[in-house]
Amino acid sequence: MIQKILYNFKKYKFLLQQLVSRDFKVKYKRSVLGILWSLLYPILMMAVLAIVFTNVFKFSTPGVNYLVYLIIGLVIFNYFSEASNLAMSSIVSNFSLINKVYMPKYVFPLSKCLFVGINFLLTLIPLYVVIIVSGTELNIYHLLLPYVFICLFMFTLGMGLLLATISVFLRDMFYIYGIIQTMWLYLTPVMYDISMIPENFQTLFKLNPLYQFINFARSIILYKNIPTIGQWAGCGVSAVVVLIFGIYIFRKKQDKFIYYV
Numbered sequence: 001m002i003q004k005i006l007y008n009f010k011k012y013k014f015l016l017q018q019l020v021s022r023d024f025k026v027k028y029k030r031s032v033l034g035i036l037w038s039l040l041y042p043i044l045m046m047a048v049l050a051i052v053f054t055n056v057f058k059f060s061t062p063g064v065n066y067l068v069y070l071i072i073g074l075v076i077f078n079y080f081s082e083a084s085n086l087a088m089s090s091i092v093s094n095f096s097l098i099n100k101v102y103m104p105k106y107v108f109p110l111s112k113c114l115f116v117g118i119n120f121l122l123t124l125i126p127l128y129v130v131i132i133v134s135g136t137e138l139n140i141y142h143l144l145l146p147y148v149f150i151c152l153f154m155f156t157l158g159m160g161l162l163l164a165t166i167s168v169f170l171r172d173m174f175y176i177y178g179i180i181q182t183m184w185l186y187l188t189p190v191m192y193d194i195s196m197i198p199e200n201f202q203t204l205f206k207l208n209p210l211y212q213f214i215n216f217a218r219s220i221i222l223y224k225n226i227p228t229i230g231q232w233a234g235c236g237v238s239a240v241v242v243l244i245f246g247i248y249i250f251r252k253k254q255d256k257f258i259y260y261v
Contacts, residue, residue, distance in 0.1 A: 012103055012104060012107055015103060015107060016107050016110065016111055016114070019107065019108070019111035019115075020111050020114050020115045020118070023086075023111070023112070023115040024115065024118075040126075041123075045074060045078075049070060049074070049191060061193050061222075064136075064222040064223070065134040065135070065136055065222070067130055067134055068130055068131055068134050068136050068221065068222060069193075069218065069222060070190070070191060071126075071127055071130055072127065072214060072217050072218050072221060072222070073188070073189070073190030073191065073214050073218075074190060075120070075123050075124070075127055076152060076210065076213050076214050076217060077185060077188060077190050077210060077214070078123075079116060079117070079119075079120040079123075079152065079156065080152065080155070080156050080159075080210060081181055081185075082116045082119075083112060083113045083115075083116035083117070083156045083157075083160060084156055084159045084160050084163060084177075084181075085177070085181075086112035086115070086116060086160075087108075087109035087112040087113055087156075087157070087159075087160025087161070087163060087164055088160065088163035088164055088166075088167050088173065088174070088177060089164075089167065089174065090108035090109045090111070090112050090160075090164055091105060091108055091109070091164045091165075091167070091168055091257060092167060092168060092171075094108050098257070098258070099258065105250075105254050105257065106161065106247075106250060106254075108164070109157065109160040109161050109164045109250075110157060112160065113153060113156055113157045113160055117153060120149075131221065136221070136222065137224065139220070139224045141220045141224065141225070141226055142220060142221065144220055144226070144227070145217060145220060145221075147216075147232070147235070148213050148216040148217055148235055150239075151213060151235040151236060151238070151239035152213045152239070154239035154240065154242075154243045155209055155213070155238055155239040155242050155243065157243060157246065158239070158241075158242035158243035158244070158245060158246030158247070159242060159246060160246070161246035161247060161249065161250040162242075162245065162246040162249055162250070163177060164250065165249050165250050165253050165254075168253075168257050168260050169253075169256075169260055184208075184210070187205065187208065188205075188208055188210045188211055188214070189205065189211060189214070189215075190214065194206070194211070209234075209235075209238035209239075209242070212231065212234040212235050212238055213235055213238075215231065216231050216232075216234075216235050219231065
């Protein structure tokens with residue numbers, strides 16, 4: 001199975017590149033700033049949320065810079081949110097192409113995750129600008145961050161494959177998932193510290209995979225700690241389990257897509 005996937009990936013590499021390139025052209029078509037929005041958007045969003053949550057709701061994170069705390073959570077959650085949304089609609093929106101030419105259908109959700117992934121890497125630039133300007137010290141543990149980024153990509157791809165499958169058979173999923181994402185955002189300690197949650201509920205919040213990814217990154221960037229074995233395992237297990245489950249469901253149902261799209 002793995003050998004077949006690698007063979008198909010090599011065979012359809014050009015198609016994957018074209019799909020990602022097309023997404024960039026469509027997104028930034030007739031945009032004056034173009035790809036610079038990938039740098040400006042997280043900064044502007046962070047500024048608005050920081051003003052609201054520090055001045056209105058009086059949120060703070062003792063011992064660390066709240067702006068850095070906030071933008072780490074936003075960058076990670078925004079990648080997952082945008083990539084999973086685009087992956088969910090990738091099969092339905094490309095039906096005319098799927099119906100005419102044979103190709104592995106998973107390239108469409110994969111291309112969306114890669115496309116948003118490139119934007120994600122660009123958003124790391126303003127993240128590190130904020131880190132440096134805020135006076136947060138850089139440390140050698142930052143070299144461990146690619147691990148959590150890979151886990152985040154695997155988790156998002158797994159969710160994207162699962163959502164793409166469900167949306168083919170249930171178009172209501174496009175609306176349902178919007179509600180789920182809003183709930184997911186507020187149930188993830190992106191804008192607040194988990195210590196604000198009553199202790200008897202904190203364990204449930206920590207089971208959230210996105211919390212695991214965000215907490216891993218914050219441990220390194222803000223607290224200058226090597227993540228614990230539990231943090232490494234939490235990120236890795238969440239990513240692998242969801243990716244395998246997403247691939248299984250997608251492969252099982254993909255032959256029926258043509259009858260429902």
